[in-house]
Every structure is written in structure tokens, then in C-alpha cells.
Amino acid sequence: MTTTTSTRPDRAAARSGRVSPDPALRKRRPLSYRQRDQIAGYIFVAPQVLGILAFVLIPLGLIGYFSVHEWNVLAGSFTFVGAENFERLFTDPELVPVLQATGVFSVGLVVFNLVLALLLAVMLNRKARAMTFYRTLFFSPVVVSLVAWTIVWGFLLQDDGGINGILQLVGIEGPNWLREGPTAMASVIIVQVFKNVGLNMVLFLAALQGVPQEIQEAARVDGANARTLFTRITVPLISPTILLTFIITIVGSLQVFAQVAVLTQGGPGISTTVLVYYLYQQAFLFGRFGYGSVLAIVLFAIVLILTVVQWQLRKKWVFYEN
Amino acid sequence: MRTDAIAPDVSVAGSQPEPDRHLPPRAGRQQKPKTLKQVIFYGVLSVLAIPFVFPTWWMITSSFKPINEIFSFPPTLWPANPTLEGYAEAFAVQPFGLQYFNSLYIAVIVTVGTMFVSSLAGYAFARIRFRGQNLLFMVVLVGLLIPSEVTIVPLFQIFNQLGMVNTHWPLILVSTFGAPSVLATFIMRQFFISLPGELEEAARLDGLGRFAIWWKIAMPLAKSALAAVAIFTFLHVWNLYLEPTVYLLSPDLFTLPQALTRYVDAYGGQMWNVQLAAATMTALPVLIVFVVAQKQFVEGLAQSGLKG
Numbered sequence: 001m002t003t004t005t006s007t008r009p010d011r012a013a014a015r016s017g018r019v020s021p022d023p024a025l026r027k028r029r030p031l032s033y034r035q036r037d038q039i040a041g042y043i044f045v046a047p048q049v050l051g052i053l054a055f056v057l058i059p060l061g062l063i064g065y066f067s068v069h070e071w072n073v074l075a076g077s078f079t080f081v082g083a084e085n086f087e088r089l090f091t092d093p094e095l096v097p098v099l100q101a102t103g104v105f106s107v108g109l110v111v112f113n114l115v116l117a118l119l120l121a122v123m124l125n126r127k128a129r130a131m132t133f134y135r136t137l138f139f140s141p142v143v144v145s146l147v148a149w150t151i152v153w154g155f156l157l158q159d160d161g162g163i164n165g166i167l168q169l170v171g172i173e174g175p176n177w178l179r180e181g182p183t184a185m186a187s188v189i190i191v192q193v194f195k196n197v198g199l200n201m202v203l204f205l206a207a208l209q210g211v212p213q214e215i216q217e218a219a220r221v222d223g224a225n226a227r228t229l230f231t232r233i234t235v236p237l238i239s240p241t242i243l244l245t246f247i248i249t250i251v252g253s254l255q256v257f258a259q260v261a262v263l264t265q266g267g268p269g270i271s272t273t274v275l276v277y278y279l280y281q282q283a284f285l286f287g288r289f290g291y292g293s294v295l296a297i298v299l300f301a302i303v304l305i306l307t308v309v310q311w312q313l314r315k316k317w318v319f320y321e322n
Numbered sequence: 323m324r325t326d327a328i329a330p331d332v333s334v335a336g337s338q339p340e341p342d343r344h345l346p347p348r349a350g351r352q353q354k355p356k357t358l359k360q361v362i363f364y365g366v367l368s369v370l371a372i373p374f375v376f377p378t379w380w381m382i383t384s385s386f387k388p389i390n391e392i393f394s395f396p397p398t399l400w401p402a403n404p405t406l407e408g409y410a411e412a413f414a415v416q417p418f419g420l421q422y423f424n425s426l427y428i429a430v431i432v433t434v435g436t437m438f439v440s441s442l443a444g445y446a447f448a449r450i451r452f453r454g455q456n457l458l459f460m461v462v463l464v465g466l467l468i469p470s471e472v473t474i475v476p477l478f479q480i481f482n483q484l485g486m487v488n489t490h491w492p493l494i495l496v497s498t499f500g501a502p503s504v505l506a507t508f509i510m511r512q513f514f515i516s517l518p519g520e521l522e523e524a525a526r527l528d529g530l531g532r533f534a535i536w537w538k539i540a541m542p543l544a545k546s547a548l549a550a551v552a553i554f555t556f557l558h559v560w561n562l563y564l565e566p567t568v569y570l571l572s573p574d575l576f577t578l579p580q581a582l583t584r585y586v587d588a589y590g591g592q593m594w595n596v597q598l599a600a601a602t603m604t605a606l607p608v609l610i611v612f613v614v615a616q617k618q619f620v621e622g623l624a625q626s627g628l629k630g
Binding site for chain 1: 363364366367370371373374375377378380381392393397438439440442443445446447450451452453455458461462464465467468469470471472473474475476477478479480495496498499500501503504507526531532533536557560561563564567568578579580582583594597598601602604605608609612613616619620623624
């Protein structure tokens with residue numbers, strides 16, 4: 001269907017060119033359906049295309065421009081500073097810790113999230129009325145307001161909060177979770193995993209249900225036990241979903257902001273200052289918009305690299321894709 | 323995609339290893355291990371569910387507790403002396419009603435706006451042939467690749483030049499027309515591609531134009547896709563935090579997530595009971611809608627993940 005419609009305008013144009021060479025004659029005729037379609041197409045996509053131009057592509061171009069300027073809001077000055085902001089990037093003693101924190105956060109989040117999501121999906125992948133109920137429970141944090149969720153966990157993770165209260169019941173003296181480097185990072189990761197793991201769980205559940213029964217039956221007849229069945233049959237068959245959730249989760253992990261802002265404000269020290277939070281601090285708290293633009297370029301570069309790696313992985317890893 | 327209709331016997335790891343095949347039959351004992359297994363299985367599931375459910379439960383119940391009970395040890399699961407003090411304070415400390423209205427009206431405008439923008443663009447990319455179509459589609463897809471955090475600095479400067487900082491315009495415009503709506507356009511396009519062409523042909527012979535076909539033929543058929551778009555757009559806007567924090571300065575203009583973090587007393591200490599009351603008012607309505615329209619929520623959000 002698509003091929004015929006796409007060739008038709010060319011034919012129509014060619015025909016009209018031959019049949020009515022007189023331009024005045026053509027002008028009087030009402031627009032053909034094809035011509036009106038041309039116009040309709042542009043009108044239909046205009047809001048979205050203009051929106052992307054104005055709010056994505058032009059700002060993206062402006063980052064380069066702003067990165068070689070310094071902008072003082074209070075003084076109202078906007079001056080060219082050349083490569084100064086880029087020099088600052090390479091001499092910034094905080095950059096490496098920030099990138100490390102970003103890496104630790106992303107890796108920790110992705111690993112914990114995917115493992116837990118797959119575990120929950122496998123557990124819920126059976127026929128029982130109760131499974132819908134449990135699915136609802138595990139999914140519910142996804143629809144709870146992010147900041148509300150984070151505030152509650154912030155309370156529970158306080159020194160005298162609920163988590164340590166529970167630990168005390170079993171005789172463990174819990175740490176001050178959000179005020180010590182390693183546990184603060186772990187807390188931010190865990191709070192975020194519990195918030196969103198339900199989404200990946202549902203994706204895995206859908207993928208598991210798409211695994212053909214006959215293949216599993218055949219493997220079982222051949223003597224495969226549950227573990228072999230899982231690692232040799234199920235995992236390869238759901239590998240497109242694993243890759244997809246991996247990409248969604250890792251790109252999402254780079255965008256984390258509210259959790260850090262509410263739970264730790266990047267602290268203690270700068271141990272939980274991830275890249276986006278650092279960018280926000282530099283640009284909007286310290287007014288270094290030029291340097292903020294440079295950090296935005298760094299963030300953009302990371303996302304770009306991940307996208308390219310994703311394409312490569314998709315070619316190599318994924319066992320089957322429909 | 324119907325995740326609630328679980329396929330029978332799709333047993334993966336963790337399922338019964340078919341005792342009668344691999345093990346010698348043990349007459350009379352078969353019933354008992356199975357029940358025990360069931361108990362253990364549901365026990366493990368329930369324990370795993372605690373960190374998912376308890377925070378929400380604790381938030382809602384504690385919002386009715388006086389401040390000293392919130393800190394009581396061991397923590398109480400139900401308010402011993404229920405009070406609405408936190409709720410009253412929430413409105414007294416900040417213009418919470420106004421902030422609630424801000425969040426609600428922005429979310430509604432952006433959601434409805436995105437439904438229009440994305441269904442128009444999605445329809446055109448799927449069903450209309452026009453010159454430069456593929457190029458324009460590529461341009462739109464760029465929005466999927468670039469996290470909005472990347473462009474926040476130049477966007478802030480643009481809106482500052484336009485005098486739109488400390489207004490709701492940046493939140494509404496960027497969310498409706500910018501990167502966040504691209505996923506919606508993509509989902510609508512995927513849906514419209516699958517529509518049969520005969521309906522349009524018939525409508526065209528009846529003399530309907532493209533706009534009428536889109537509105538009268540395509541849109542009524544796209545209810546499920548539109549529902550998915552509406553759900554994830556609403557949640558996205560409802561949860562926006564970086565953007566309001568960057569663009570909005572006066573408490574009267576704050577949205578809910580931003581307002582929630584500002585409940586501090588004169589000494590900078592957090593007013594927990596007030597904060598929890600405000601958090602409950604923010605989270606509970608969405609949760610209730612979720613419980614009622616679960617299937618649409620799970621499928622809609624899963625779709626946004628799948629297509630992303």
C-alpha cells in the first residue's frame with residue numbers, strides 16, 4: 001500500500017506536465033488530493049517539528065556558543081572567554097570525582113535494577129490470580145510522585161529513622177545512611193531502584209510470556225533442568241528486552257536529579273554529586289553558565305557514546321529480534 | 323502485552339522441577355512439599371514487596387500522626403491519635419492550594435496539548451506522503467536521543483531573553499512541543515501505521531479532507547494509544563523537578579514537587595508531618611487512579627518503555 005501511494009504523486013506530476021502544458025490552465029484547477037496532502041502533511045507535523053527546532057536543536061547549537069562565553073546575570077554582561085571554560089574542565093579537581101560518582105551510580109543502578117526486575121518477573125510469571133495483585137504492589141511506586149517517594153525514604157533513612165529503628169530491633173546499630181559517603185550513594189541507588197524497577201519488571205514479564213512454550217518443552221524433554229532452561233533458552237530469547245531495558249535504565253540513570261537534590265544535595269562532600277546535579281549547581285547555583293554549557297557537552301557526549309555502543313551491541317549480542 | 327493474562331505453564335526458573343519425571347515417585351508426600359513450597363514462595367514475594375509498599379503506607383498513615391508520634395519507636399503502623407494538623411499546616415505555611423492548582427493545570431494543558439501535537443504529527447508521518455517526510459522524521463527523532471538536561475542551560479537563557487523566567491511558559495511549551503513529546507509522537511505513529519487503509523479510502527471518496535479523516539476516522543480508533551500517551555505524559559509533567567526548580571522563583575508559581583521540599587521551619591529543620599501530609603495529597607490521587615485503571619497504566623507505561 002505504501003509503495004503505490006508514494007509513487008503516485010510522481011506519476012501524477014508527470015502526467016499533468018504532459019497533459020496541461022499551459023500554466024494558466026493548471027492554475028485555475030483546484031488543488032489535487034495529492035497536492036493538498038503535501039500541504040496537510042506539513043501542517044500536521046509543524047507543531048512537533050518547530051518545537052524540536054526551537055527547544056532541542058537550536059538550544060543544542062547554542063550550547064557550543066555559550067560554552068565559549070561567560071554570562072553574568074547580575075551584571076548583565078556577556079563576554080567572550082574563548083577556551084577558558086574548557087580549560088577549567090580539565091583542571092577542575094571535582095570533575096573526576098563527579099564522573100566517578102556518575103559511573104558508580106549508573107552501574108549500581110543498572111545492575112541492581114535489572115537483576116531485581118528479572119527476578120521479580122520470573123517469580124510473577126505463573127498463572128495465579130495473586131500474581132496480578134503482587135504485580136500491582138511492585139509496580140505501585142512507579143506512579144507515586146517522585147519527590148514524595150524520595151522524601152519518605154529520606155525520613156526512613158535518617159539516623160533516627162525507620163530503617164535504623166528496624167535494624168535496632170534485631171540488635172544492629174545502623175549507620176547514618178545519608179551522611180556517610182558509601183552508604184549515601186547506596187541509598188540513592190536503592191531508593192531509585194525501588195521507585196522504578198516495576199517498569200522493567202513489566203517489560204520482562206511481557207517478554208517471558210512471549211517465549212514459545214514448544215521450545216521450552218523440547219528442551220525439557222531433552223533433559224534440561226530449570227537452570228539450563230533459563231540460561232540457555234529463556235535469556236537468549238528475551239535478550240532484545242534485556243538490551244532495551246539496559247539502555248532505558250542507563251540513559252535514565254544519567255538524568256537523575258531530584259533524588260540527589262532531595263536525599264543528599266550531592267553530599268556528604270561531593271560523594272553523590274552526579275553529573276546533572278553538578279551541572280545544575282555550576283550553572284544555576286553558582287551562575288557559571290559557560291561552564292555549565294561545557295558540562296552539558298560532556299553529558300551529551302556520554303549519551304552519544306552510549307547510543308553508538310547500543311547500536312553495536314544490538315548487532316552483536318542480541319540473539320533474536322523480530 | 324496483556325500481562326495479567328499469564329500464559330499457562332510458561333514455567334521458567336523457580337518453577338516446579340516436575341518431580342515425577344526426575345525423581346522417584348514418593349507416594350503420599352507429594353501434596354505436602356507443594357503446599358510448603360507455595361507458602362515459602364508467597365512468603366518470599368511478600369517480604370520482597372515490603373520496600374515497595376511500606377514507604378507509601380507509612381507516608382499516608384504518618385500524615386495523620388502528630389509530630390512526636392512520627393518519631394516514636396518502634397514506628398507505629400496506624401496513627402494512635404489521628405490528627406489533621408499536618409494538613410492544615412500544609413496550607414498555612416505555603417500557598418499549597420495554589421501550588422496544587424499550578425501542577426494540575428500545567429499537567430492537564432501539557433497532556434491535552436501533547437495528545438494533539440503527537441497524534442497530528444504521528445498521523446502525518448504514518449499515513450500522509452509528503453516531500454521531506456523522512457528528513458523531518460529524523461529531525462523529530464533527535465529529540466529522543468537528547469536528554470532535556472543537556473539543553474537546560476541554553477533554554478534557560480532563551481526564556482530569560484524572552485522574559486519568561488518565573489512563568490509557567492517554559493514548562494508548558496518545552497513539555498508540549500519539545501523533546502518530551504517525541505516519544506508520544508513515535509507511539510502515535512506506530513499505532514497509525516497499523517491502521518487499515520480502506521477506512522481512509524472510503525472517507526476520502528465521501529469527500530473528507532485530511533483533517534476530517536484524522537479527527538473523525540483515525541482518532542476514535544486510537545483510544546488505547548492516546549490513553550498510553552496521556553498517562554505517561556501526565557506522570558512525566560506531574561513529576562517534573564529540575565525544570566520548575568530552574569525556572570520558577572516565587573512560591574505562588576511553584577509546582578507540587580518543588581513545594582514539597584520547601585516545608586522547613588524557621589531553623590531550617592524539616593516539618594515532617596506537614597511534608598508528609600503534602601506528599602500524601604500529591605501522591606494519593608494518582609495512586610487511586612492507578613488502582614482503578616491499573617491495566618491501562620501498566621500497559622501504557624510499559625509501552626512508553628518499549629517504544630523508547
